[in-house]
Amino acid sequence: DQxxxxxxxxxxxxxxxxxxxxxxxxxxxFDYFLWYKKYPAEGPTFLISISSIKDKNEDGRFTVFLxxxxxxxxxxxxxxxxxxxxxxxxxxxxxxxxxxxFGTGTRLQVTL
Amino acid sequence: GAGxxxxxxxxxxxxxxxxxxxxxxxxxxxxxxxYRQSLGQGLEFLIYFQGNSAPDKSGLxxxxxxxxxxxxxxxxxxIQRTQQEDSAVxxxxxxxxxxxxxxxYFGPGTRLTVT
Numbered sequence: 001d002q003x004x005x006x007x008x009x010x011x012x013x014x015x016x017x018x019x020x021x022x023x024x025x026x027x028x029x030f031d032y033f034l035w036y037k038k039y040p041a042e043g044p045t046f047l048i049s050i051s052s053i054k055d056k057n058e059d060g061r062f063t064v065f066l067x068x069x070x071x072x073x074x075x076x077x078x079x080x081x082x083x084x085x086x087x088x089x090x091x092x093x094x095x096x097x098x099x100x101x102f103g104t105g106t107r108l109q110v111t112l
Numbered sequence: 113g114a115g116x117x118x119x120x121x122x123x124x125x126x127x128x129x130x131x132x133x134x135x136x137x138x139x140x141x142x143x144x145x146x147y148r149q150s151l152g153q154g155l156e157f158l159i160y161f162q163g164n165s166a167p168d169k170s171g172l173x174x175x176x177x178x179x180x181x182x183x184x185x186x187x188x189x190x191i192q193r194t195q196q197e198d199s200a201v202x203x204x205x206x207x208x209x210x211x212x213x214x215x216x217y218f219g220p221g222t223r224l225t226v227t
Contacts, residue, residue, distance in 0.1 A: 043218030104154035
């Protein structure tokens, strides 16, 4: 049972344009959703999160949108930069400190 | 300050051998997690330690897998009688309840290859 799904394994975007990464979930008990970014041979690093009671959270070039009725969230990166090229994982968490349930990731490539 | 460290960074072992993977969490972090990422898969939760509480072992795939955390700090993940399907990158993470919002800090991982 895959509770968090990222249906697009890869995405290519031109530098300066918007990148939109999507994530769907089935577990209504998630309290927070987090996006992690992973470069090759490194561990994932935290990017941005959103509470399940919010519908938007913005941090610089990164904005996460949550649509609870559709059980869908998205990460927007504007403008995209070559350094954003990485694998992005969506994750849900229940409770104050618990396991993260990850999606399978989307590989973003930002081209010049 | 120092981040989460893991050793070894790479481990090649023969099928049937036992392996130990080590994780040094960030100092002061009370929670420690193990995940693994198999080829083409997302990160899969294995086990979670929080302070002195009993660990959450719900993600361990079989009884060949075990983990311990000594003194509330360093953790060791042990895989007995390794199988080829155990080949993956094993990631350790730690967190503090003072961090918002429940951010976990990951180490660089140990790449395990079972031949």
